[in-house]
Amino acid sequence: MKNILIMILLTGFCSLQAQDFKAYQFYDKKGKEIQTDKIVKELADYDVVFFGENHNSSVNHWLQLKITEALYQKKNGQLILGAEMFERDNQSQLNQYLNGKFDAKTLKDSARLWNNYATDYKPLVDFAKNKKLNFIATNIPRKYASQTAKEGLESLNKLSDKEKTYIAQLPIKVTLDTPGYTEMKAMMGDHAEGTKVMNFISAQATKDATMAESILKNRQPGKTFIHYNGNYHSKEFGGIYWYIKQKNPSLKMAVISVFESEDPELKVPAKDYVPTDFNLIIPSDMTKTF
Numbered sequence: 001m002k003n004i005l006i007m008i009l010l011t012g013f014c015s016l017q018a019q020d021f022k023a024y025q026f027y028d029k030k031g032k033e034i035q036t037d038k039i040v041k042e043l044a045d046y047d048v049v050f051f052g053e054n055h056n057s058s059v060n061h062w063l064q065l066k067i068t069e070a071l072y073q074k075k076n077g078q079l080i081l082g083a084e085m086f087e088r089d090n091q092s093q094l095n096q097y098l099n100g101k102f103d104a105k106t107l108k109d110s111a112r113l114w115n116n117y118a119t120d121y122k123p124l125v126d127f128a129k130n131k132k133l134n135f136i137a138t139n140i141p142r143k144y145a146s147q148t149a150k151e152g153l154e155s156l157n158k159l160s161d162k163e164k165t166y167i168a169q170l171p172i173k174v175t176l177d178t179p180g181y182t183e184m185k186a187m188m189g190d191h192a193e194g195t196k197v198m199n200f201i202s203a204q205a206t207k208d209a210t211m212a213e214s215i216l217k218n219r220q221p222g223k224t225f226i227h228y229n230g231n232y233h234s235k236e237f238g239g240i241y242w243y244i245k246q247k248n249p250s251l252k253m254a255v256i257s258v259f260e261s262e263d264p265e266l267k268v269p270a271k272d273y274v275p276t277d278f279n280l281i282i283p284s285d286m287t288k289t290f
Contacts, residue, residue, distance in 0.1 A: 023059050023286070025266040027279045036063075039256075039278055040070045046224055048215060048253040050241060052231035052280075056288040060258055061120040063280065064228055068124065072131060075224055081128050082218065084211060084229040085114050085121050086137030088166040094137050098129045112142070116289050124228065138214035138227065140167050140206050149203035152195070156206070168209035173246070174202045179238025181205070208233060212243035219251075231258050236274045260284040 028034045043049050051067070053060045072079050086094055090111040096102040102110070104122075114121065128135040144167055147155055156170060164170065176182050181201050188197050211229065219225045233239040234255045241255055255276035261269055266281040273279075 022264065022266045023283070024063065025281045027268055027275065027281065029275050029277055029279070031268050031275065034278065036067060036070070040067060040074050043067070043071055043226075043254060044074045044224065045252065046254045047219065047251045048244065049224060049226045050234035050253070050255045051226060051228050052234050052255065052257045053228060054258055054260070054282075055114075055116065055120075055230060056290050057258070057282060058120075058287045058289050059282050060280070061123075061289070065123050065127065068127060068226060071224065071226065072127075072133075077131065077133075078223045079131075080134045080136065080218060080220065080223050080225045081124065082136035082138045082211075082215060082225060082227045083121065083124070084139050084207070084227075084233060085117070086135075087112060087139045087141045088137055088210070088214065089141050091137040094125070094135060097125070098132075098135060100129075119289050121228075134218065136214055136218045136225075138211040140210040145203045145206050148206050149199050152199050153202040153206070166210075167206060168213040168243075172202075172205055172209045174198070174205040176201075178205070178208075178242050179236040180232060181238070204239075208239040209243045211240045212247070215240070216244060216247055235276070237276060254278065256280060258282065260286075 026034050026036065026039060049071075051064050053064065068079070068081070093102065093107055093111040097104070097107040107113070108117075125135055127133075144156065144159070144163070153172060153174065156164075156167065156172075159167075174181075176185065181204070184201055184204065185197055188200065211227070211233065215225055215227060227240070229240060234241050235257050237255060241253060244251060244253065256278045257276040258280045259269055259273060260283070261267070261281050262284050263269075264283075266283065268275075268279070268281065
């Protein structure tokens, strides 16, 4: 009886040991598993890389840092970093931190940092600082996006010349042909007021167009510009990607999209899955940073 009990316990222990708990899995656009070293090798040939994220995903942020570090090595330092999480009018403060003129507290006190900056974005900024890389604040100041949502795109024409330098050149084209915007319209429901819906979509467009312009203005030939943004801003090759394509269709750009899955094997989701160049699947119960 004692021997049987030991065998049962050992069998249970072995089955636990054999189970593989996956933290993430990448797939290419054809649905084949792809390893990170191959992804880095391929990304090195691109002019612009969009690394989509779920803002509160710990493994998503960790992978952004690790792939950036590996890409830096692969490109011999020929990288430019940029992010949605920093707004154009805070570029000076960000530069002073990168140059060592501001400490972390001064940056926090003088710039509008996201609440999860310390855990999720500071490692990327510090990497740029240590390697003396440019880090571009690409996004529109949130007050102008909020103004657009409330008053419409035309209200931006009233801004001063100085204020207009913080947003994409006007007029900004807004069309439901842009991937993602039709989905946004549907999310607001059939009963939402038409003007209100278009103002909301236009606010999203001001962000996407401004980030696209920021990338185009700051990219350099021979260097890869890696941009960190919410998944929605580049999913399905829409958002920022779409606006850049309107201005410079010859640029070679890659999109890394992110999806959550309840499948422990992290297979490609059966629904709501529109792949881009590289597709990150993470567990839906992965630790969130907020």
